[in-house]
Amino acid sequence: MQTLVWNALDNSQQNAILARPALGDSAKLSALVSDIIAQVKSTGDDALRELTAKFDQLELPHLQVSQAEIDASEDELGDEIKQAIKLAKDQIDKFHQAQVAPVIKVETSPGVVCELHTQPIESVGLYIPGGTAPLPSTVLMLATPARIAGCKRLVLATPPGKDGKIKAEIRYAAKICQIDEIYMVGGAQAIAALAYGTQSIQKVLKIFGPGNSFVTEAKQQVSQDHQGASIDMPAGPSEVLVIADENANPEFVAADLLSQAEHGRDSQVILVTNSAKQAKACEAEVNRQVALLPRQEIATAALSHSRVIITESIEQSIKVSNQYAPEHLIVQTQNARALLPQLENAGSIFLGEYSPESAGDYASGTNHVLPTYGYTRTYSSLSLADFTKRYTVQELTAQGIQAIGPAIMNLAAAESLDAHKNAVAVRLQHLAKQSTGGTQS
Numbered sequence: 026m027q028t029l030v031w032n033a034l035d036n037s038q039q040n041a042i043l044a045r046p047a048l049g050d051s052a053k054l055s056a057l058v059s060d061i062i063a064q065v066k067s068t069g070d071d072a073l074r075e076l077t078a079k080f081d082q083l084e085l086p087h088l089q090v091s092q093a094e095i096d097a098s099e100d101e102l103g104d105e106i107k108q109a110i111k112l113a114k115d116q117i118d119k120f121h122q123a124q125v126a127p128v129i130k131v132e133t134s135p136g137v138v139c140e141l142h143t144q145p146i147e148s149v150g151l152y153i154p155g156g157t158a159p160l161p162s163t164v165l166m167l168a169t170p171a172r173i174a175g176c177k178r179l180v181l182a183t184p185p186g187k188d189g190k191i192k193a194e195i196r197y198a199a200k201i202c203q204i205d206e207i208y209m210v211g212g213a214q215a216i217a218a219l220a221y222g223t224q225s226i227q228k229v230l231k232i233f234g235p236g237n238s239f240v241t242e243a244k245q246q247v248s249q250d251h252q253g254a255s256i257d258m259p260a261g262p263s264e265v266l267v268i269a270d271e272n273a274n275p276e277f278v279a280a281d282l283l284s285q286a287e288h289g290r291d292s293q294v295i296l297v298t299n300s301a302k303q304a305k306a307c308e309a310e311v312n313r314q315v316a317l318l319p320r321q322e323i324a325t326a327a328l329s330h331s332r333v334i335i336t337e338s339i340e341q342s343i344k345v346s347n348q349y350a351p352e353h354l355i356v357q358t359q360n361a362r363a364l365l366p367q368l369e370n371a372g373s374i375f376l377g378e379y380s381p382e383s384a385g386d387y388a389s390g391t392n393h394v395l396p397t398y399g400y401t402r403t404y405s406s407l408s409l410a411d412f413t414k415r416y417t418v419q420e421l422t423a424q425g426i427q428a429i430g431p432a433i434m435n436l437a438a439a440e441s442l443d444a445h446k447n448a449v450a451v452r453l454q455h456l457a458k459q460s461t462g463g464t465q466s
């Protein structure tokens with residue numbers, strides 16, 4: 026990790042050290058992904074087979090996972106992992122059940138009632154990353170809120186492993202979430218199939234889930250086409266920023282940094298500390314711990330574009346974090362909660378030394394699908410609301426239209442929209458006639 030002193034850098038250098046690695050060659054990525062999407066649109070299942078052979082080095086006899094294969098996961102797994110998956114599901118369920126929105130009903134003036142209702146999105150595509158690490162936890166993060174929201178059709182797509190199969194943990198997580206439509210396809214081609222449909226995959230209305238830069242780019246492209254599909258958010262390569270003061274435990278800080286560095290070569294982890302001594306201690310710990318990881322090679326690649334930034338104060342550390350807008354923000358300082366009001370842009374915040382980012386990844390209950398690339402400035406953590414759409418209802422009585430009708434007519438006239446004005450005028454005239462017993466002309 027490169028160590029830099031924030032105050033020794035000018036503005037453009039500060040921006041440069043906070044740049045995301047995955048956005049390096051976006052024009053090339055965009056062209057590659059649009060070719061993949063075009064291929065899937067034109068030849069459907071054949072394209073999925075060809076692209077899987079090309080990018081996953083697999084010849085697939087069939088795309089859909091059978092019900093027997095889903096059910097077999099029950100016997101393929103030991104009790105310990107099945108219990109862990111169930112515990113995580115329960116935790117996620119509790120936090121997302123609490124997000125169920127009540128119907129809002131307000132009488133804005135006598136006789137004018139306004140309501141806000143929610144409805145589930147009918148069909149949803151759930152993309153589960155599977156390139157270097159298949160993520161059963163992501164099945165729970167997507168399927169649990171989709172089920173609570175009441176979505177009717179849940180379609181799961183994930184790349185097959187080297188053995189041409191979907192990992193038992195993913196099949197099991199899908200099974201306990203009552204998902205029976207699983208396709209063995211990954212990458213941009215999976216997103217294209219979900220968005221446009223193929224001979225064997227029926228299209229969905231909205232696509233959810235994280236993925237590498239190909240997946241994320243594909244989601245963005247299909248969401249810009251009205252014949253494509255809506256998406257949850259750009260949830261790309263994992264990121265974490267840790268704010269640590271001199272009291273933080275370097276062993277904890279290093280473990281948290283590495284937990285995200287091990288996701289992928291294009292992951293990025295950043296330590297921001299107001300203590301040069303802490304910076305050194307954490308770096309030494311990172312070097313010690315990374316050497317012990319099975320995914321050492323991936324983590325080391327991620328560390329090569331990761332940073333240790335030394336600031337003059339905690340306030341400046343917060344400024345750096347707000348500027349970077351991380352997917353995950355871990356605060357390991359004394360009285361971490363007191364900093365919360367100043368933390369502006371982060372997908373999920375972890376306060377204090379006993380709140381590792383892994384807790385949110387698996388089992389605290391919060392959702393681990395989060396915006397990356399700085400999109401936490403405007404996008405939110407995945408939540409129940411993303412699986413629903415909101416619509417309003419209004420009901421006006423005679424008293425209600427009489428009260429606000431004149432204002433509506435004035436506003437319509439100001440916009441030169443006479444038909445709008447007339448829709449109110451005819452009603453007010455009708456009511457006036459009624460009140461005079463029909464004697465008015």
Ligand SMILES: NC(=O)c1ccc[n+]([C@@H]2O[C@H](COP(=O)([O-])OP(=O)(O)OC[C@H]3O[C@@H](n4cnc5c(N)ncnc54)[C@H](O)[C@@H]3O)[C@@H](O)[C@H]2O)c1
Nearest residue numbers: 154155156157184211212235236237260262263288394395
């Ligand atoms: N932001 C979040 O909420 C969040 C959550 C979990 C995981 N993630 C991120 O998801 C990502 C998962 O990435 P992954 O690669 O392991 O799995 P993935 O499933 O996203 O992508 C694998 C697929 O990419 C395609 N692919 C690979 N190389 C390609 C190439 N050169 N050209 C075109 N397509 C290619 C292949 O078809 C492969 O099946 C990681 O970056 C991880 O950090 C993010």
Ligand SMILES: N[C@H](CO)Cc1c[nH]c[nH+]1
Nearest residue numbers: 160162163263264386393
């Ligand atoms: N940290 C990832 C989101 O960036 C989510 C995840 C799943 N499994 C482990 N981690």
Ligand SMILES: [Zn+2]
Nearest residue numbers: 263284285386
């Ligand atoms: Zn993670």
